[in-house]
Amino acid sequence: MEFDNDNYSSHISQQFNDELEQIRTQLLTMGGVVERQVHDAIESLLVGDAELAEQSRRVDKQINDMELMIDEQCTTIIARRQPAASDLRLIISVSKAVSDLERMGDEAAKICRHAIELVEEGDSPRGYQEVRHIGTLVRDMVKNVLTAFARNDTELAYRVAKQDKSVDQEYRTAMRSLVTYMMEDPRAISSVLNVIWVLRSLERIGDHARNMAEHLIYLVSGTDVRHQSLKQIKKAVQDDIDNR
Secondary structure (H helix, E strand, O other): OOOOHHHHHHHHHHHHHHHHHHHHHHHHHHHHHHHHHHHHHHHHHHHOOHHHHHHHHHHHHHHHHHHHHHHHHHHHHHHHHOOOHHHHHHHHHHHHHHHHHHHHHHHHHHHHHHHHHHHHHOOOOOOHHHHHHHHHHHHHHHHHHHHHHHHOOHHHHHHHHHHHHHHHHHHHHHHHHHHHHHHHOHHHHHHHHHHHHHHHHHHHHHHHHHHHHHHHHHHHHOOOOOOOOHHHHHHHHHHHHHOO
């Protein structure tokens, strides 16, 4: 029987494409779990729901397991397929994005822990308005960066990076306000410190969302935009659009 090399190569190629699509799909699935965890963590604090906080905190193990599984698949694909060019960029970008998602989960779990402590203290300290505002911005970033990955949308990824600047500004303003409040009323220090740590976790989730946006821009355009200014990132995105 004659061996059909073309069909064999086509079969291998299709298998490879399926494997790449699978890790991409699993990244988005993991992203959905993290997005829900971040939402529930913030909500548990704002409404004083310790049970919701505990449920959300337990999700962290699931997220850790998903990270390990996807990383193992990425390593296996690299070892077996020896990918190059855009295929290799996809695997690298997915692996890095998964790491950022796992760290978002860690920060969400921290928010849950502080939410439980605040419920036990029975107070509604200053800073909840800031948590609501910054939390809304950060949840929007997480949602948008996952949408950008689903659509290979570098323009949306750039907007996520731009949103991070707004989160940083709001965070600094909130911190100044809360530190001043604690100086004026030392009795509030314990509860307000919990809110400060929550805001810190939200700011870090925003940082990880920006990192994911940068990974997506690298995946699509081939340009590494880490540690670059918003102006430079915008130029890289525009250059990629112009060259299509």
